[in-house]
Amino acid sequence: MHVLFVHPNFPAQFGHVADRLSRREGWRCSFVTEKASGRAGEIELVRFTRRGGATEQNHYCSRTFENAVWNAHAVFEALKARPDLRPDLVVGHSGFGSTAFLRELYDAPIINYFEYFYHTKGSDLDFRPDFPPTELDRLRCRARNAMLLLDLHNCDRGYSPTRFQQSRLPAEYRPKVEVIFDGIDADLWHPLPGLPRVVAGREIPEGTKVVTYATRGMESMRGFDLFMKAAKRIAGRRSDVLFLVAGEDRVCYGGDARFTGSKSFKDWVLAQDDYDLSRFVFLGRIPPQELARLFSISDVHLYLTVPFVLSWSLLNAMACGATVVASDTAPVREVVEHGRTGLLVDFFDADGLAEAALGVLEAPDDFRHLGEHAAGLVREHYRLEPCLDRMVALFEEVIASPRGPDR
Structure with missing residues (x-):
């Protein structure tokens, strides 16, 4: 199996699962990122270069989408230049737009990681009355969900790290999105009694x-x-x-x-x-x-x-x-x-x-x-290992599932 991970940063949320798949499961893992190229252990890093982005001439409300489209196009171009990469599965962080155009390149299922869906009320935007949003902030909040909505429609499945974050997604899309936490590495994060202060x-x-x-x-x-x-x-x-x-x-x-x-x-x-x-x-x-x-x-x-x-x-x-x-x-x-x-x-x-x-x-x-x-x-x-077990199970399920003609 070959999994293609897509995120502007490396290793971000996908480093642990990519390492697990490549080392333990024997899968081929590629990682498309803006930050690095070469190899990280068994993982091949492919760099994409964004050649444009939002400016002050863009409407304030559309700048997030403008940047996401430039990201998506840069990822598409970088991978089009690598015809040897033919993944069985694409996994990408939604919001950056990184996987939006990959249906035109691959006949492979797509899983998106959904971190946060924005709301104008009862949310981070209006929670602090001492730091009130402007009217334009509220309008931008609605517009900045555009790429998230495209990904929710376009993906085969998705996952969010917490129930709260999954609950912020539109109700009609939540059944597509599981709750799987990123995982805490118990070898690093654990009590250390008796340490020198x-x-x-x-x-x-x-x-x-x-x-x-x-x-x-x-x-x-x-x-x-x-x-x-x-x-x-x-x-x-x-x-x-x-x-x-x-x-x-x-x-x-x-x-x-x-x-x-x-x-x-x-x-x-x-x-x-x-x-x-x-x-x-x-x-x-x-x-x-x-x-x-x-x-x-x-x-x-x-x-x-x-x-x-x-x-x-x-x-x-x-x-x-x-x-x-x-x-x-x-x-x-x-x-x-x-x-x-x-x-x-x-x-x-x-x-x-x-x-x-x-x-x-x-x-x-x-x-x-x-x-x-x-x-x-x-x-x-x-803990990291059980969380990775659930991610791998989701990946295997999606790869094995039949896909409709529009996918």
């Missing part, structure tokens, strides 16, 4: 309590401002707490720059109040091994998100046995059960977030079972 080369003084926060980018979507407010309250009550923050000073999602002007969101947040920055260590982006160490020495880990894609970092922290205090939002409730695998607090309640964290810091033994149950939950339901 050193993270990224920094030694944590004896007797110091560690509060952690991890994010891809410091932004309103992931509640960085509310974390800082809660941290200030915690710091005011306890002098023995150090806050370790992993993540980059950038905005990955949303339009925070409209509210912050020229400042980064982090700098804008820090300018809103008087913070004792000697109590904070901003680690930047750290390697996964260091992040696992961070979660393992954490006394309490804070995680916030609006209703959006669930961060891998939350499951990673849980897998490491961290005691989690998180926002009571739909994607989080799917994995954090209040009082069993963590504590849930209203997203906007910085005081409540601080109080919950202070309770854990005051009596850690009373809450240790939360981290233990969280690690057990990840091992049972989100």
